[in-house]
Every structure is written in structure tokens, then in C-alpha cells.
Amino acid sequence: MSKVVFGPITSRRFGQSLGIDLSPDTKQCNFDCIYCELKGAKPVDTIQNPPSVKEVITSVKEALKKHKDIDVITLTANGEPTLYPYMEELVQELHAIKNNSKLLILSNGATVTCKEVRDVLKEIDIVKLSLDCVSEKCFKKIDRPIKGLHVEDIIEGIKEFRKIYDKELVLEVLVVEGINDKESEFEALRDVLKEIKPDRIDISTVDRPPAYDVKSVSISRLKELASILSSLPISLAYKRDYSEEKRDFTKDEILNMIDKRPQSFEDVNISFSKTSIDHIDRLVEDGILYVKDVAGVKFYKLS
Numbered sequence: 001m002s003k004v005v006f007g008p009i010t011s012r013r014f015g016q017s018l019g020i021d022l023s024p025d026t027k028q029c030n031f032d033c034i035y036c037e038l039k040g041a042k043p044v045d046t047i048q049n050p051p052s053v054k055e056v057i058t059s060v061k062e063a064l065k066k067h068k069d070i071d072v073i074t075l076t077a078n079g080e081p082t083l084y085p086y087m088e089e090l091v092q093e094l095h096a097i098k099n100n101s102k103l104l105i106l107s108n109g110a111t112v113t114c115k116e117v118r119d120v121l122k123e124i125d126i127v128k129l130s131l132d133c134v135s136e137k138c139f140k141k142i143d144r145p146i147k148g149l150h151v152e153d154i155i156e157g158i159k160e161f162r163k164i165y166d167k168e169l170v171l172e173v174l175v176v177e178g179i180n181d182k183e184s185e186f187e188a189l190r191d192v193l194k195e196i197k198p199d200r201i202d203i204s205t206v207d208r209p210p211a212y213d214v215k216s217v218s219i220s221r222l223k224e225l226a227s228i229l230s231s232l233p234i235s236l237a238y239k240r241d242y243s244e245e246k247r248d249f250t251k252d253e254i255l256n257m258i259d260k261r262p263q264s265f266e267d268v269n270i271s272f273s274k275t276s277i278d279h280i281d282r283l284v285e286d287g288i289l290y291v292k293d294v295a296g297v298k299f300y301k302l303s
């Protein structure tokens with residue numbers, strides 16, 4: 001069995017995902033994040049012994065024959081997929097065989113400083129990049145990058161990329177207790193995100209056992225931090241067993257809330273009472289609200 005292709009797995013945010021691991025034998029990444037689920041490893045700037053394009057394509061073709069209804073084919077790695085040396089050719093060949101699936105890449109974003117990488121990424125249907133914080137001190141502490149990488153350059157690279165990319169750009173912020181969970185970090189992040197204008201921002205915290213001794217923050221703290229990002233489209237990663245008190249909102253309160261920030265289906269199902277959800281359904285029927293699908297996550301927005 002191929003080590004390069006795995007799944008499909010059900011991704012809460014992207015649907016049925018067929019994964020491609022471009023570094024199947026060992027972790028090869030230009031970061032060594034303190035929250036990484038893989039064992040800590042010295043950062044590198046290339047993937048050594050990569051699988052060939054032919055090997056990847058043959059494995060994907062076999063998997064697509066076996067598994068129908070794949071929503072996304074996900075380029076990932078035990079590490080950073082954009083360090084794969086034949087990415088341009090691979091992306092072209094995947095487009096030729098992917099049928100109705102979308103092509104998704106999960107990257108830490110560090111290589112978007114490079115024009116060649118931006119030009120390849122712009123051919124991918126959904127690009128998800130990490131941006132955990134925007135100050136150099138915090139970036140170095142949380143992402144532990146290879147020497148010579150600076151968060152300011154990465155931010156400029158993402159801004160340049162947004163100028164040429166009109167498909168779905170998702171940014172991910174992973175929050176670690178005591179590192180990037182301060183209001184001041186989130187205020188600085190908000191200003192940068194407003195300039196970048198991603199289609200969606202995924203906010204999560206440490207979920208599985210990480211490489212280093214770090215702690216998650218509570219969902220209520222994640223919500224407080226998310227509220228600093230004001231009107232941006234945010235998808236919070238709730239823990240599976242998370243629940244909270246269901247609240248009643250009037251139609252006006254709902255409209256006011258959605259005017260400030262689009263609410264995801266998941267936000268609504270977790271915290272809205274049955275009556276409030278009925279109001280939302282009516283507002284959608286009346287055309288006052290509409291539903292927008294952003295890379296697999298549905299949001300209510302004002303028409």
C-alpha cells in the first residue's frame with residue numbers, strides 16, 4: 001500500500017479529504033512549532049528523498065477509483081509541503097485527474113516569501129496558511145523557524161499572494177497558553193488580517209498531544225480572542241464534546257450580531273436556542289440573510 005496517499009478522512013472543515021503526504025518517511029519542515037503533533041526535529045529548507053510525481057499520481061488515481069465523492073485532495077506532509085521540489089508539475093498533473101474534487105494545500109506559509117511558490121500556490125483551489133502571531137518575538141517562540149525566516153517577510157509574502165489569488169484563502173491561528181493568547185497579539189493580528197482579507201480564519205488551540213510541553217486555552221478564551229478580530233469571518237474549532245447554554249435572540253439581535261461578524265452554522269448550533277434558529281431560518285427564507293460556503297464551512301451573512 002502507498003505511504004504517500006492516505007484516507008479519505010472526514011475533515012470537519014473541508015469534508016471528505018484524500019491526503020497526500022509529500023514527506024512520508026520523516027518530519028521535514030522549516031518550522032519546529034512547539035505545538036506540532038510530530039516529534040520535534042531540526043528545521044530544514046528542502047524535502048530530501050521526496051516521492052516522485054509519478055508515484056504520487058499513480059497512488060492518487062488508484063485511490064480515486066476506489067473512493068468516490070472526495071471533496072478535497074489535500075497536499076500536506078510530515079512537515080511543510082511547499083518544500084516539495086516538484087510542486088509545479090505535481091499540481092498540474094493533479095488538476096488533470098481530480099475530477100470534481102478541489103485541490104487543497106495546508107502550508108505553514110513561510111515560503112510565500114518566494115515568488116515561485118506564490119505562482120504555484122495560485123493554481124490551487126484552496127490555500128490554507130498558518131499565521132499564529134505577527135510579532136517576531138512571539139513567532140520565534142511558537143513556530144521556532146529555520147534561521148533567516150522573519151514573520152514580517154512572511155506577512156508581506158501573504159499580502160503579495162492575496163493580490164494574485166482570487167480563490168479561497170484560509171488562514172489558521174493556533175493559540176497556545178502563555179504564548180500568543182494575549183489581547184495585544186490579537187489586536188496586532190487583526191490589523192494584518194484586515195489588510196490580507198482572507199476568506200476565512202480558522203482559530204483553534206492545542207488538541208492532540210504536542211511535541212513540547214504546551215497547554216491549550218479554553219474555548220471561552222478562544223471566543224474572547226476571536227471577538228477581537230471583529231468583523232472577520234472566523235471558524236472556531238470547538239472540541240467535540242463542547243456545549244454551552246443555548247440563548248434566545250430576537251431577529252434584530254441576530255441581524256446586529258451577523259452585521260458585526262458572519263456566524264458559522266456551528267456557532268449557531270452550539271449557542272442558539274431553537275427559537276433563535278427558527279428566526280434565522282425565516283430571515284434566510286425572506287432573503288435578509290444568505291448562506292455562504294467558504295472552503296467547506298457555511299456562514300450566515302447579511303444579504
Ligand code: SF4
Pocket residue numbers: 029030031032033035036037038078079080108
Ligand atoms: S509547520 Fe506544521 S509540521 Fe511544521 S513544525 Fe509546525 S506544526 Fe509541525
